[in-house]
Amino acid sequence: MLFGSDVYSELMFGLFAVVAVIPCLFILFGRDIVRQAFWLLFSLSGFAGLYFCLGADFLGFTQVIVYIGGILILFLFGVMLTHRADVAIKTQAGVSNVGAGVAAGTMATALLLYTIWTTPWKETPRVLKETVTPIGEKVMSTFILPFEVVSVLLLVALVGSTYIARRKGGPSREGGSTQS
Numbered sequence: 001m002l003f004g005s006d007v008y009s010e011l012m013f014g015l016f017a018v019v020a021v022i023p024c025l026f027i028l029f030g031r032d033i034v035r036q037a038f039w040l041l042f043s044l045s046g047f048a049g050l051y052f053c054l055g056a057d058f059l060g061f062t063q064v065i066v067y068i069g070g071i072l073i074l075f076l077f078g079v080m081l082t083h084r085a086d087v088a089i090k091t092q093a094g095v096s097n098v099g100a101g102v103a104a105g106t107m108a109t110a111l112l113l114y115t116i117w118t119t120p121w122k123e124t125p126r127v128l129k130e131t132v133t134p135i136g137e138k139v140m141s142t143f144i145l146p147f148e149v150v151s152v153l154l155l156v157a158l159v160g161s162t163y164i165a166r167r168k169g170g171p172s173r174e175g176g177s178t179q180s
Contacts, residue, residue, distance in 0.1 A: 013053045020046030037076050044068050055128040058135050082165075 023043040030036040044067050051060035139147055 009053065013050065016046050016049035016053060018046070019043075020050060033079055034076065037072060037079065041068060041072055044072065056131070058131040061132065 020043055023039040023046070026039040027036045027043065030039065044063060048060045048063035048068070051057075051063055
């Protein structure tokens with residue numbers, strides 16, 4: 001574990017597990033997409049904390065930078081900048097997919113129980129070592145070209161989506177009215 005004593009490590013792991021799971025219930029039963037995105041922020045923060053507790057510092061930093069700092073904030077800006085009225089996600093309660101949900105839940109529970117029973121839990125503790133420095137050195141030396149290609153591709157996707165959004169719903173050049 002990343003933290004000093006075993007009791008402290010277990011308490012922090014439990015706290016981060018609660019922070020990761022409880023917001024998922026608010027996401028599941030929420031009716032407003034902006035509030036659901038903020039609950040997703042809390043849930044992703046809990047998962048980042050879990051990664052740090054498990055000694056996966058690179059995954060923790062990636063979770064914070066990419067998912068929380070990038071994708072979720074971009075999602076929130078996209079929702080807030082569309083200038084549409086607040087649309088409720090769930091308009092009516094229905095039972096049309098209850099059978100499929102129960103079947104999927106039963107299969108997921110069976111898979112989890114199988115994994116729990118067949119996993120050899122009594123292993124010797126592993127020595128934690130730093131992962132960020134070696135990965136950063138590889139990305140900035142050996143794999144610099146794919147890293148730059150991905151960044152340019154993401155920039156092109158962002159500019160393209162902005163252009164498409166402007167063209168479909170933005171003001172036109174002849175008089176300021178919106179196109180359909």
